[in-house]
Amino acid sequence: MNAHPLSGVSLKPGDSDRLRARRQRRDRIAHRVIMLGGLSVVAAMLLILGYLLWVVLPLAGAPEAQAERLGVKPAWSEEAGETRLFAVDERGDLGLRLARDGSFRFFRLPGGEVVAEERLPLGPEETVRRARAADADPGRVAVATSAGRVFLVSYDFDRQPAAPGALPPVAVAFTVAYGGEGRFFSRRAIDDLDYDDAQDRLLIAVLAGGELVVEQAEKRTDFLTGEVRLESGLARRNLGFTPRGVVLDGNHRWVTVGDATGRLHRFVLPGLEPLDGLDLERGELTALQGLAGGVSLLVGWADGSISQVFPVRDDDPAGGTYTLQHIRDFDALDAPVTHLLPESRRRGFAAVSERGALGLYHSTAGRQVLETTLPGSATAALAFPPRADQLLQLDVTGELTRIRIDNPHPEVSFSTLWRAVWYENYPAPGYTWQSTAANDDFEPKFSLTPLALGTFKASLYAMLFAVPVALLGATYTAVFMAPALRRKVKPAIELMAALPTVILGFLAGLWLAPFIEENLAGLFSLMLLVPAGLLAFAYLWHASGLKQRFSGLRGWEPLLLIPVMIGLAVLALWLAGPLQQALVGGDLREWLSQEAGISYDQRNAIIVGIAMGFSIIPIIFSIAEDALYAVPTTLSDGSLALGATRWQSLIRIVLPTASPGIFSGLMIGLGRAVGETMIVLMATGNTPIMGWSAFEGMRTLAANIAIEMPESSVASTHFRVLFLSALVLFVFTFVVNTVAEVIRQRLRERYASL
Numbered sequence: 001m002n003a004h005p006l007s008g009v010s011l012k013p014g015d016s017d018r019l020r021a022r023r024q025r026r027d028r029i030a031h032r033v034i035m036l037g038g039l040s041v042v043a044a045m046l047l048i049l050g051y052l053l054w055v056v057l058p059l060a061g062a063p064e065a066q067a068e069r070l071g072v073k074p075a076w077s078e079e080a081g082e083t084r085l086f087a088v089d090e091r092g093d094l095g096l097r098l099a100r101d102g103s104f105r106f107f108r109l110p111g112g113e114v115v116a117e118e119r120l121p122l123g124p125e126e127t128v129r130r131a132r133a134a135d136a137d138p139g140r141v142a143v144a145t146s147a148g149r150v151f152l153v154s155y156d157f158d159r160q161p162a163a164p165g166a167l168p169p170v171a172v173a174f175t176v177a178y179g180g181e182g183r184f185f186s187r188r189a190i191d192d193l194d195y196d197d198a199q200d201r202l203l204i205a206v207l208a209g210g211e212l213v214v215e216q217a218e219k220r221t222d223f224l225t226g227e228v229r230l231e232s233g234l235a236r237r238n239l240g241f242t243p244r245g246v247v248l249d250g251n252h253r254w255v256t257v258g259d260a261t262g263r264l265h266r267f268v269l270p271g272l273e274p275l276d277g278l279d280l281e282r283g284e285l286t287a288l289q290g291l292a293g294g295v296s297l298l299v300g301w302a303d304g305s306i307s308q309v310f311p312v313r314d315d316d317p318a319g320g321t322y323t324l325q326h327i328r329d330f331d332a333l334d335a336p337v338t339h340l341l342p343e344s345r346r347r348g349f350a351a352v353s354e355r356g357a358l359g360l361y362h363s364t365a366g367r368q369v370l371e372t373t374l375p376g377s378a379t380a381a382l383a384f385p386p387r388a389d390q391l392l393q394l395d396v397t398g399e400l401t402r403i404r405i406d407n408p409h410p411e412v413s414f415s416t417l418w419r420a421v422w423y424e425n426y427p428a429p430g431y432t433w434q435s436t437a438a439n440d441d442f443e444p445k446f447s448l449t450p451l452a453l454g455t456f457k458a459s460l461y462a463m464l465f466a467v468p469v470a471l472l473g474a475t476y477t478a479v480f481m482a483p484a485l486r487r488k489v490k491p492a493i494e495l496m497a498a499l500p501t502v503i504l505g506f507l508a509g510l511w512l513a514p515f516i517e518e519n520l521a522g523l524f525s526l527m528l529l530v531p532a533g534l535l536a537f538a539y540l541w542h543a544s545g546l547k548q549r550f551s552g553l554r555g556w557e558p559l560l561l562i563p564v565m566i567g568l569a570v571l572a573l574w575l576a577g578p579l580q581q582a583l584v585g586g587d588l589r590e591w592l593s594q595e596a597g598i599s600y601d602q603r604n605a606i607i608v609g610i611a612m613g614f615s616i617i618p619i620i621f622s623i624a625e626d627a628l629y630a631v632p633t634t635l636s637d638g639s640l641a642l643g644a645t646r647w648q649s650l651i652r653i654v655l656p657t658a659s660p661g662i663f664s665g666l667m668i669g670l671g672r673a674v675g676e677t678m679i680v681l682m683a684t685g686n687t688p689i690m691g692w693s694a695f696e697g698m699r700t701l702a703a704n705i706a707i708e709m710p711e712s713s714v715a716s717t718h719f720r721v722l723f724l725s726a727l728v729l730f731v732f733t734f735v736v737n738t739v740a741e742v743i744r745q746r747l748r749e750r751y752a753s754l
Contacts, residue, residue, distance in 0.1 A: 049727075052727040056727055058720060059409050063369045063405065065403050065406075067375055071112075072397070072399055073107065083394055084098045084128045084129075085381070086380075087138055089385065092385045094108060102119055102121075102143070104118040104174065106118075106155070116170070118155075118174040121176075127145065127146045129190050132193055135290070140152070140197055142204065145190065148188055148189065150190070150195075150206065151176055152178055154177055155173060178230055190207065191209075191243070192246050196252070198252075199219075203216055203217075212272060213236050214234070214269065233270075239257065239259075243259055244258045245257070247297055249311075262284060278309060278324040280326055282301045282303070283302050284336075285299060285300070287338065288340075292342050297310065298349060301336070303332060304332040305333075306329065307328070307330075308328050308330070312426075313427055315427060328366045328422070330367070331367075333351060333357045334357045352374065352379050356379065357374075358393075364421060364423065365411055367413055370405075370407065374403075375399075376393070377397045388407070389405055409720065412721065421447065433447050448728065449690070451700065454684075454689075454699045470669070474624035474625035475624075478628035483555075489558075493622070494621075504678075505682030508607050509603060520588045523606070525575055525576045533571075537561070537564050601697045603683050604695050605684075605698065608679065609694075611683050616669040616673055619672060620665045620666060623661060631657045660744045663747060686704075701725045701728060
């Protein structure tokens with residue numbers, strides 16, 4: 001009988017084999033459980049990555065177009081080439097066609113059955129020359145005639161209830177607004193027009209025989225009857241050149257006219273005084289069209305190219321002026337551009353050439369998203385429904401073609417996400433994140449560059465604050481501090497990690513930010529006086545012989561420094577006022593703004609650095625202190641025995657040996673800073689700006705996701721770009737952790753022989 005070496009229990013023959021088998025079985029179970037846990041973590045990470053990619057990949061998908069020939073329809077079977085306006089409603093199943101004779105035919109799609117017909121009261125020889133649908137409301141149309149008149153028409157489809165399986169009856173409400181006789185502008189035929197029927201004002205600009213005529217009318221509503229009256233006046237100007245198109249500014253400030261040579265001329269409203277011009281030197285101008293929002297102009301050229309132009313305000317602080325500037329060009333079509341058709345809700349547009357080439361573009365992205373060839377003969381008219389999910393083409397033979405378009409995210413490209421983009425109403429290209437606004441003309445801006453910069457900026461300032469404090473504190477605690485004091489200090493610092501970050505962000509935003517704003521000079525005096533005061537105290541401690549007199553307090557010196565630091569802090573804050581008065585005239589913030597040109601935001605990088613640094617100090621401190629304390633004492637004792645000082649032993653033996661663990665602590669702290677949400681959400685001001693200034697705020701990727709994800713529509717471009725920013729965070733963290741692990745392993749191998 002043998003006794004078990006640990007329990008002292010006598011073992012029968014064969015018991016040791018059973019114990020060994022039981023131990024091996026438990027080892028196998030533990031091994032499998034640990035392996036299952038590790039595989040579960042890897043699987044979870046892969047699932048997260050897969051889901052992020054599944055949401056984000058549609059942003060990179062290529063647009064698709066599928067053409068469907070609908071044939072010749074009754075609504076225009078014999079006079080398709082005389083079409084002056086072609087439009088489709090929101091659902092894409094009802095449309096209208098305005099013919100040269102002034103007839104409006106409302107029809108179903110795809111069959112083409114006429115559901116209603118209306119006619120303008122034209123004279124015997126009068127015909128429709130041009131028609132323009134309102135950008136904001138497709139149910140409003142301005143019609144210009146050969147007799148110099150303009151009719152303002154509104155229409156609306158009313159779908160009636162229908163029996164199951166039957167098409168719903170459709171009633172059309174058709175009205176000629178502001179009187180049924182039209183508005184006279186000229187004795188000559190109108191060549192082109194543009195108009196804006198706003199809530200309180202009506203503007204109509206026409207070109208007639210080389211003359212520009214603009215009506216500007218204020219609307220007055222009768223309080224009792226609700227009738228709208230117009231108080232209008234006409235402004236005229238002889239142009240002196242052959243015009244090729246007219247476009248009104250969306251803000252009613254000026255009107256732009258293009259001439260045959262390719263020059264753009266601007267005239268100020270209401271007097272039509274010449275303002276400026278822009279010669280693009282591209283040859284013959286063949287098409288001129290305003291983009292949605294009323295700011296940009298699209299210019300089509302005889303060589304098939306397309307240019308975008310919009311007014312840019314200079315940086316004159318007195319107010320500045322707007323000058324037309326050529327912003328960008330788009331990929332050219334194969335022949336002169338004949339049709340430019342903007343989308344009504346995005347900055348996209350379609351262009352058609354003489355040879356039937358169709359290009360779909362997005363102006364802000366500056367790219368052609370799709371190019372195809374239209375079937376059939378030359379194009380007579382084009383129509384986008386408001387959703388822009390299809391394009392209807394009517395050719396001169398009466399053949400109707402519907403091109404179904406799958407183009408959900410044209411505004412997203414590498415350039416719009418990461419490069420400087422010149423947006424409308426901006427003085428220069430820039431990096432801008434602005435996903436929503438109050439008006440319908442707003443163009444979303446999805447630049448991730450300021451968010452990525454804000455993430456790096458917040459992490460940098462947090463690490464600048466946390467790393468020296470955490471590493472120096474960990475070094476002193478592990479190597480120099482008395483063991484009894486260490487047993488109290490280390491758990492207390494680790495307990496700081498349990499503080500909710502929302503509490504830290506709350507305190508930083510509501511207490512720390514106003515305090516530092518009021519005591520900014522005191523902060524700088526603290527940074528100078530406290531280190532200098534501590535060094536002076538240490539020198540006096542050694543020079544006065546107090547170190548030998550209180551040798552029993554070795555390792556307890558931090559307790560002596562607490563009142564010294566408090567006194568130095570109070571002194572620094574007290575001296576801040578006189579120093580501020582003597583050096584900068586009494587107000588450091590005003591001096592920074594007026595003299596140094598540095599703006600100061602109350603919630604800035606300094607606040608974030610202190611608050612977020614406070615949250616990551618326990619992590620870095622705990623890991624670094626454990627790594628330093630785990631260094632075998634035989635190494636440091638051996639160096640001391642060979643005559644090295646304690647500092648030499650620390651720097652040349654202990655720190656290199658513990659460097660893998662210290663580096664791990666730094667990387668984990670950096671990862672925590674990069675992914676921090678609540679502190680930066682509450683303490684930064686959330687301003688997505690470019691700049692490394694410590695006195696300005698920022699917006700990080702994580703905070704941006706937390707702010708805007710609840711407001712984004714599922715599967716929208718905004719929604720997917722937010723997931724893209726999450727993917728960027730995921731990839732960045734993965735790469736940093738991988739690189740950190742490689743460096744840690746190399747450090748471990750290098751110093752393993754110590």
